[in-house]
Amino acid sequence: MMKLRIIVIGKNGFISRCFQDYMKRYPDIEVTAISARNEKWKYYDFHGYDAVYNTTGLAHDDARKGSREQFMELNAILPAELAKKAKAEGVRTFINMSSLIIYGEMSELGSGELITGKTVPTPAGIYGESKLAGETVLNELADERFSIAIIRSPLVYNEYAIDNFLKLKKFALAYPIFPKMNNERSMIYSDNLCELVKLIAENKSSGYFYPQQEVHICTSKLVKDIATAAGKPMLLTKVFNYILYLLSKKMLLIRKVFGSLAVDLDESNHFEGKYRVVSYEESINRLTKVK
Template sequence: MSRKKILITGKGSYIGTSFIKWVSQWPDRYEVEEISVRGEEWRNHDFSGYDTVLHVAGIAHVSADPKLEDLYYKVNRDLTIEVAKKAKNDGVKQFIFMSSIIVYGDSGGISEKKIITRNTIPQPTNFYGNSKLQAEEGIKDLESSNFKIVIIRPPMIYGKGSKGNYAKLSKAARILPVFPDIDNQRSMLFIDNLCEFLKVLIDNEVRGLYFPQNAENINTSEMVRLIAEAHGNKIRLTKIFNPVLRLISVRVGIVNKLFGNLVYEKSMSEFKKKYRVRDLRESIIATELVDGEI
C-alpha cells in the first residue's frame, strides 16, 4: 500500500488531533498535516500533494443565539465549499466532510422512538443543522470521476478529552449517588471507532454518504452506570424522577438531548471493513481512565 498524504483542515480540532494520534501507529503508511482555515492564509497553501483532505473545521452546536446564524453559515457552509473547491482545483483525489446526525433534526422525546433509515429525509430544526446540510449539498455538485466526495453524518462523538453532553454525564456519574433510570436509545460513536473508520475510508479510496456508529445503541442511564463503575462509584438508578423529567422535557431542551431517543437503523452503519475497535464497556474505560489504557 502506497503512503497516503492527508491534509486536515481545522487545526487543533478534537477529531483531527485524535486522527493524527491514531494513524501515528503506522508512520510508514500515513503522512498527516493540519492547517488552520481561519483567516485567508490557508488559500495560499498548496493542496496538490495530498491524496485526501479531511475537513473538520466548523462551529459546533454551542448556541442558538440568532446573532450567530450568519457565522454558522459562513463557517459551516461557505468555508466548506470553498475548501472543497480548492482541493478539487489543486488535484486532490478525495474530500471528506464531517457533517452530523443533526441534519435530521432534534432527538425524539422521552419514550418517543426516533429511528433514522436511509429513506429518512433530513429536516434540520436549527441553523446549525441547516448549515451542515447546505454544505453537503454544495460540495456534492463538485464531485467528478477524479474528485471523490465523502460525507459522514456521525451521531454524538465521545472519548477522552471530548466536550459536550458526555463530559457533563461523566462529571455527574463520578459524584452522584443516584441517577434517573430511563429506557432510551441513542446512537453514539467512540472516537477510536471514528478514527479507524476514517482510516478505512482513506485506504479504500471510497466516495459516498456514511453513517458510522458503535455496534451497540446506548442507554444514557446504563452509560452513566458504567462511567460511575469505572471510577468506583456505585451509583443507584431510580425511576422516581421519570414523571418530572417527562413533564419538563417539553420545555427544557437538555433533558431530551440526554434522555431522548435518536438512533440510526443498524444496517446503515455496516461497512465492508471492520472499524469498531472498541465496544461500549471498553470505550468507557478507555475514556475514563487516567492513561486511557484498558
C-alpha cells in the same frame, strides 16, 4: 508503495486533535493539519495529497453566539471552497464532517424512530440547516475523479471529551443515583471515527457514512456502566421520570440527555464494521482511567 497523504483542515478542534493523535500509530501515513481561521489555507499547496479531511465548522453549541450568515459561511460555503481547491489541485477524496442533527433535535422522551438511509433530513435549527446546505453543495462537485465522503456523525466521545458527555461522566463518578429512562443514542468513540476516516481515504470512498458503536447507547445504562467500571455504586430509579417528562417540554437540555437520536445499526456497517477498533465496553473502561 507511495505514502498516503492526508491534509486535515482545522488544527486545534477536538475532532482534528483526535485524528492527529490517532494517526501517529501509522508511520506510513502522512498527516498535515492546517488552520482555516484565516485565508492562509488558500495559498497552501494541496497538490500531492490523497485526501482532504475537513473538521472545521461552527458547532451546535454555538447556535446562540453565531448569526445565520456565520453558520452558512463556516458550515456550507467554506467546505465548498475547500473542496473546489482540492479538486482543482488533484486531490482524489474530500471528507467532510456533517452531523446527525440534520435530522432534527433529540426526540420527545419515550419516543423516536431509528434513522435510515431513506429518512428525510428535517433540521430544526441553523446548525443542522447549514450542515445540510454544505452537504448539498459538496455533492454537486463529485465526479468519477473526485470523491465526496460525508460523515453524518453522532456524538463523538472519549476520555478527554469536554462537552455534555464529560458532565455525564463526572455525575457517574460523583453521585450514587441517576434516573432510569429508556432511550437510544448513536455515539461513536473517537478512535473508531478516526479509523473510518483512514479507511475512506485509503479506499477513495464516497457517499454518506453513519458511524456509531456496535450498540445503541441508553443514557441511564451508560452512566451506570461508567460507575460500575470505576467501582462506584449506582442506583437507577424511575422516581424522577414524571418530573423529567414535564421539564422536557420546556427544557431542551433534558431532551438532549434523555431523548433519542439513533441510526439503524444496519446503516453503519461500513467496511464490514472494521472501523470499530474499540468496543463500547472497552471505551467505558478507558473513560474511567482518566480523571
